[in-house]
Amino acid sequence: MTVMRNDVVKALAKVTVQSNEQGLIPEYEVLVNLLPVSLLNTLTERLLAAAPDRKPEIEAGLVRAAYECGYHTGCGIITSEIFSEVVMPMVTEDEKDILRGAYAAFTAWGWAKSGIVQLKEGKKMIVRAFDYYEADSKGEGLRAYMLQGLNQAFFDLTYADPYPDGMDTFVCKQTKGLETGDAYGEFIVTCK
Amino acid sequence: MPGLYGPTITSDPDDRGLQGNLSLTTITDLLQFLAASAESGAIKIVRHPQNDEGMIYFGKGQVLSANTSERTGLESFADMLNWSKGSFNFLPGITPLETSIGLSVQHAILEAIVLQENLTNSFTPNSAPVIEKGSMSMEQEPRESTDVMNDLLEISGIDAVVVVGRDGFVIESAGSSARVNIDELGASLAHSINGIEEMGSELNVNQFQDMFIEYGRAVIMCKPVGDAIAAIVTPDASKLGIIRHKTKKLFQELGLSF
Structure with a gap:
């Protein structure tokens, strides 16, 4: 038995989320929100348009923001009650299965329809995604900043030093993108 | 002629x-x-x-x-x-x-293919797949999985090819089958393979290498490729021997991508 993606997605999809009076949803030990994807993409486009000569810095900043968010939220996810109830009973291959469960949760919550293609434990991971935030964004070149940061965060959480000391152990590089006409987005996480 | x-x-x-x-x-x-x-x-x-x-x-x-x-x-x-x-x-x-x-x-x-595979496995346990000339040379970069899957699809009798992660994530697919829903196949296949691997482990008969499932309206053939599972869908079993023979090297090549 290993983590069965469909079972996780079905179980998590049944969970009712209720936002508080400020529109924030207390889940996974953090506050998450529900906003349209276009908001993030518009912000990205405006940042890049505001300083075109500083594109590499802005891109690195966007990936960093996603990474830090993913690292802390990710820890909340994999230690949450619902993750323990839904995913942990299926975990037989330790870290590998926790990662599989995390990507199933990504998909269930609509963050990215993604999954692991190849995993060399503690060394390398290849992820493919068939939908993600920036897939329909306007711009040039590979620009899945959010998923780059999240992939790196989850690999750090799984294989680097225990939270919160394992930050910046691994790095994620995007090699293919829906936004550039590829059939899927591809991301490779390796040691820094 | x-x-x-x-x-x-x-x-x-x-x-x-x-x-x-x-x-x-x-x-x-x-x-x-x-x-x-x-x-x-x-x-x-x-x-x-x-x-x-x-x-x-x-x-x-x-x-x-x-x-x-x-x-x-x-x-x-x-x-x-x-x-x-x-x-x-x-x-x-x-x-x-x-x-x-x-x-x-x-x-x-x-x-004959089963016999050949058994002989190969008994001589080279746990060895890396041998990729012969004609499919790929070891010095070359591995081909994209999409190219290998398209080659599989060209074999007569194969309607669809799908590569599925052990968790049921449909990593890639090519072709289509009017008989089998590819997304549903991913989840079902992962469940089946898990059960079969548990059985293999209980019986201590090593890892699973092949699985054929013959249904009334479709035949599904599965093989491990790297850490994933590849499956092909054919309408019936009449060409299974040929398909198994022709897919052997391509499955080995596909294993380099997953």
Whole structure:
């Protein structure tokens, strides 16, 4: 038995989320929100348009923001009650299965329809995604900043030093993108 | 038969025999063609450059017997299926002295491949897949999985190819099947393989290598490729032997991507 993606997605999809009076949803030990994807993409486009000569810095900043968010939220996810109830009973291959469960949760919550293609434990991971935030964004070149940061965060959480000391152990590089006409987005996480 | 196989096979008007070159067709294709034509006789094969000779006798859609200078029966038949260079000559009406195989062409090919794989596994346990010339050289960069899957799709009888992660994530698919929903296949396959691997572990019979599931309206063949599972969907089992033979190297190549 290993983590069965469909079972996780079905179980998590049944969970009712209720936002508080400020529109924030207390889940996974953090506050998450529900906003349209276009908001993030518009912000990205405006940042890049505001300083075109500083594109590499802005891109690195966007990936960093996603990474830090993913690292802390990710820890909340994999230690949450619902993750323990839904995913942990299926975990037989330790870290590998926790990662599989995390990507199933990504998909269930609509963050990215993604999954692991190849995993060399503690060394390398290849992820493919068939939908993600920036897939329909306007711009040039590979620009899945959010998923780059999240992939790196989850690999750090799984294989680097225990939270919160394992930050910046691994790095994620995007090699293919829906936004550039590829059939899927591809991301490779390796040691820094 | 002039024209059917282009320059590969020619017809000799004197003895009505077919002859040709193995560089442009395969023994499995030839056997299938002759069986479909309800022919009986023997195929004499000469492998180049070794000049090894072999005979395959068949009749009424069955492989009756086979022999090479070193082997007889199914072992020699399995050996000859791997001969990729050489010439052949079909000799109609010739019957063997004894029947050492006696299986339908499809069944004989399937049994020969199983035998070959068992022999390979017993000699090279846990070894990396051997990629031979023609599919990929080890010095070259591995091909994109999409290219390999498209090659699989070109094999006659294959409707769809899908690669699924152990968690049921459909990593990649090519082609389509009117009979099987590919997304649902991913989840179902992962469940089935998990069960089968648990059984293998309980029985202590090593890791799973192949699975064939024959349903009324479709046949699904699965193989592990790297850490994932590849499955092909065919409408029925009639070409399974040929498909298994032709997919072998491509599955090995696909394993390099996952």
